[in-house]
Amino acid sequence: MSRPSSARWQKPVTVLLASLLTATAVIVLLNREALHVATGSVSDSLCAAAFVSKVDPDRIYAEEQQPLMASIGWAVRYTVDRRSGEVRSSVLGLFPARAAYRNGLGCVVMHGNGRVPEAGGLKDPAAPDTFGPAIVTPADPALRRALDLAFAEPDPAHPRLTKAVVVLHDGKLIAERYAPGYGPETPIWGHSVTKSVIQALIGILVRQGRLRVDQPAPLAAWASPTDPHRAITVDQLLRMDSGLPFDETNGPVNPATHMWFREADSAAYAARMPLEHPPGTAWGYSNLSFALLSKLVGDATGGTAVGGEAFARRELFAPLGMHHSVIETDATGTPLGAGFMYASARDFARFGQLYLDDGVANGHRILPEGWAAYSRSQTLNTGYGAGFWTNLVNTGSVPVWDAPWGMPQLPKDMFYARGAFGQYVIIVPSERLVVVRLGLTVQGGGTGIGDATAAIIAALHRQTTAGLPAPPQ
Template sequence: MTARIPKIVLSLLLAVILLGAVWLGTAGRPLMLLATGSVSHGLCDAAFVSHVDPDRVFREQHAPQMRGIAWAIHWRVDPTQHEAHASVLGAFGARAVFRPGLGCVLMHGDGPVPEAAGFAPEPIASPYPEHAVVADDPAIQHALDRAFAEPDPAHPRNTKAIVVLHDGQLIAERYAPGYGPDTPIWAHSLTKSLTSALIGILVREGKLHLEQPAPIPGWRSTRDPHHAVTVDQLLRMDSGLPFDETDNVLNPMARMTFLESDMAGYASRMPLAHPPGTTWGYSNLGYVLLGRMVTDAAGGSAVDAERFARRELFAPLGMAHTTIQTDVRGTLIGASDSYGTARDFARFGQLYLDDGAAGGKRILPEGWVAYSRSQTLDTGYGAGFWLNLKNDTRVPVWNAPWGMPQLPKDMYYARGAFGQYVVIVPSERLVVVRMGISLDYGDATGDLVAAIIAALHRQPQP
């Protein structure tokens, strides 16, 4: 009996190895590719777009999300080829490549890199000084101190940048070590608000209309239920496409972002979960389709799209370091893949505070800002921006608050994963940008803005 025990253990071990190999070759394969795709793309961006330490970004952003497999992920950055590679125990390899002027692109396979040469964009002048502006008001300095503090080391905030504009003036900013006024930071879903603005520019130019059926090639047939979806519904996330960012690791957003080479094609094939205009559902799918519309209107290529965004939006605002990246098909990833400095996003917030005009020039069409902050169905969402109108319900699926109840009702904001915010408070003539890597959303941005408002209202001492 005793002699049989090692044989039984060995047999069980072999069975476990065999089952693990089968799982990795079938159901587990997409999960591994998702992990390596995310790491390679994120570290390519860190090295060649943000110019921050990739090892630090892996520790703060990627490893905590990988949990049990972080130890098995091997990554390297190639500074000569401007690439980042990742694998899991030498398998499931992924590669992201930097293209000048376009940022990084996640490759699928070893084929040639489209538009590999990128382009040399014209420099954009920033309206702000080179050095960081320190707040004159000790109360505002204290508010920033608290925002950068780490009250719970087990759940770090990892605040990287805060910028405060009041009456159009830069009155305070602060950056984490290794970051500064010229450091582009991953904006995540702040990108959706940029995409909404680019759609607004196309509306101003008469190239799109809000109530028209969305010009998606696969939706042209009147027999297709998607044909009824309008541009407005994609902006408002009530198109009928499913709520695509759930707790499921392989949700539609993740599959589209890391496993698909043609992201807009994948989004256009997604069945509707509801009749258009009846139900709100958070939609990365819809904003990638909007990104495709911008790309098509600009000329069809990644370079065309990036030049359009720079010429029509970034340059007039002085957004000197902003890029919206594309997939390998050249589609602007209008849902999530922009990088910009906190100052750049403050300039973007100021555009909305100034009703869509900058430097005496109209950027967005008349009424676009009011449209963007008008309520969609019975939600706390507008058209590319979150609103501060709903305290009686919470965001479905996420069970998160719609807004920030400690702030004025007229506040509205752009929001991205890991604590990216552009908070616009018209009644206070205030824009506050907060950016970081807060995996647990414990960033207390609402409290930060409330403290800044309180400081601005404080009566001067005799």
């Protein structure tokens, strides 16, 4: 029996290879946006890891970015250039993305190989931490168990990867814990906790008489009398009932990810987005709204990255002692206030304390009187306030996400800033308590921070009942 010749196999193999190449080309063409978003996300995240947080970018890629890449993680390539302060990434050499570090301004996603804007940036502040250099480990066993709960990993298939927990009671630091490689000075990505910080900067402009929440948002892009956006107020942008669409849906491609990683001018993109509802009639989670609020902050502070960051430092960060904080910007200099602030867990706790103290820090009024109460006042029939989540609704779920509105195990007056992958600044006025939790809970399963906070409250109540002295400072 004769053996088949190679010629007999050549045609089928050629056809198979052609089919595979065609299928690959179709997949690439259909997923161009997702691949561009993926490389933009990788470049920006790893740039911040290396140069802002100063943690291992390879570890951040493995814990944060790779789980988001699904089937393309094997094809992603990235380089961290510590000399130039840049990170570049691609998918097998295609869909390149570049992010560059600017001292005092964080990282910026660059669109092309041009010059980095405002590369000089600002000097990082050098100031002592008012909480002291040592990590505060609680003596109370119940508080230690509560921290254990916050760092527990009950489900290996859904790792929580808690990186930092900080607890303030009556304005005093009573407990904290950090994952290996992290500490009291490590700036960590706050994601949408940034929205609440932008809300504070809007509040400062209101206190200064430069904005009013009940006025139409003074955006040049909406200046035409015939523009339906023109009626949208600052309050409606803060409350996410502006009529702009629910823009952060499941999957890598949505208006939010496009805005962050594909647009040089985030606010211009947000301003072009058509309305889905008349303003004030429907709630929808809105990164677009906070991009526009960030534009208002930028316009009021000179329209540059340095101007906006200097304003945030002078009016908010410095008075609170937040010396390890930065809000990144887009390529035009507008703050990326929908989700790109990095701060230490202690700094985020100081921010929460500002709202616990009705906008006053060290005897100096930062926010308008009553601004904290306004922040947690209910929007429509939702569990959202004005730039903060609330605990007023414990039934039903957030539209689209199918996630709970609040934390029923905590007091009703609790309100909180919240960010993707388990970032929380929890404020409980009735308990004089602030709890910050930061981590990389990318793969679902929850963080357990609601139960951990309830355990903290229970521990503080036991101390009061037993007549124990306050924790030493």
